Amino acid sequence: MDEGADNGFNHSQTKMSMTTKTPLSAIAKAFEELSGFLGSQTKDQKLRLDNFCEACSLVSVLFSCLGLAFKFAEMEYVAKVHDLVEASKTYATLENVLDRDVANDTVKKPGSHSRNLRRVRQGLDLIRALFEEFLSTDDYYLKDAASTAYSQVCAPYHTWAVRTAVSAGMYTLPTREELLQKLNETDHTAEKKMRRYIEASRPVIAYIDKLYSSRKIALDW
Numbered sequence: 001m002d003e004g005a006d007n008g009f010n011h012s013q014t015k016m017s018m019t020t021k022t023p024l025s026a027i028a029k030a031f032e033e034l035s036g037f038l039g040s041q042t043k044d045q046k047l048r049l050d051n052f053c054e055a056c057s058l059v060s061v062l063f064s065c066l067g068l069a070f071k072f073a074e075m076e077y078v079a080k081v082h083d084l085v086e087a088s089k090t091y092a093t094l095e096n097v098l099d100r101d102v103a104n105d106t107v108k109k110p111g112s113h114s115r116n117l118r119r120v121r122q123g124l125d126l127i128r129a130l131f132e133e134f135l136s137t138d139d140y141y142l143k144d145a146a147s148t149a150y151s152q153v154c155a156p157y158h159t160w161a162v163r164t165a166v167s168a169g170m171y172t173l174p175t176r177e178e179l180l181q182k183l184n185e186t187d188h189t190a191e192k193k194m195r196r197y198i199e200a201s202r203p204v205i206a207y208i209d210k211l212y213s214s215r216k217i218a219l220d221w
Contacts, residue, residue, distance in 0.1 A: 022184045023061045024193040030055035031200035038203050046093040047207065053085045056120055062127055065182040069146060069169035072162060073154070077123040080116040087113045098211050107217055118221070121208045126153045128201045131194040134176075142173045157221065 034055055038047065060081065063074035084097075091097045094117065101107045101114035108115055129152050133145035147170055155163055174182065180190055209219055 022189075022193075023058065024183055024185055024190060024197070027055075027058045027062070028193045028196035028200065030058055031197055031204060035200040035203045038207050046095050049084060049088040049091055049094055049097060052094060052204075053081060053088055056081050056124065057085070059124065059127060062183075063123070065174070065179060066142075066146070067169075067174055068172040069166060071169070072166065073123060073126060076119060080119045080123070083111075083116045084113060084120060094208065094211060098215065102215055102217075108221060117208065118212070121205060122153060122157070124201055125205050126150065128198055128205070129153050131198050135191055135194055138176075140176055142176060142179065143170045146170055146173055 034047065034052065037045075037051075060074065060078050063070050063077055066074075087097055091100065091113070097113045097117060098107070101109075101112050106112045106114070126149060129149035130146060133148050134142070137145060139145065147167070150166060155166075158166070180186060183190065185193070212219055
């Protein structure tokens with residue numbers, strides 16, 4: 001094959017990868033829709049739990065792509081999202097879930113929907129922090145980026161045993177190139193979609209925090 005033909009093939013391959021729906025594009029779009037709703041909501045409109053769960057379910061693939069280092073996060077996150085999916089069959093909105101647990105004094109009780117919502121929110125923030133660190137460096141290995149994100153978002157709430165296990169697992173993280181391959185992205189396409197998620201997830205995370213703080217529930221747990 002001559003060089004011109006090869007370049008044409010590579011160009012079409014790159015173009016195809018940019019237009020193909022990937023996990024990152026689906027996640028970015030889902031959170032942009034949630035963020036858009038929150039930005040346009042009236043006083044009487046509340047964020048539906050089923051819509052929130054649908055977007056959160058898409059994030060699970062990101063944890064699975066990170067391997068053993070974030071296996072704890074994947075297992076916890078997936079279980080918590082599943083619990084909220086089941087809760088959405090009974091409760092229409094995030095507010096309904098929290099208000100029910102406030103009334104029953106079970107907000108922080110292990111296994112409660114409100115506690116699980118708090119953990120899912122933590123998972124979303126962890127991915128947000130990881131993306132920010134990923135985009136701030138060109139390091140071939142992800143250990144520093146992942147370690148920084150974890151220390152910012154999760155470490156303060158984890159036991160010494162969990163923190164130690166996570167630290168050891170950081171050496172099993174995929175390389176930057178391997179992660180992009182798993183996500184079917186290039187550096188260029190990933191950057192755009194990661195930035196979209198970062199911007200769109202912020203108001204969603206802030207909305208969840210406000211639900212707790214407006215009910216005088218501390219956020220440091």
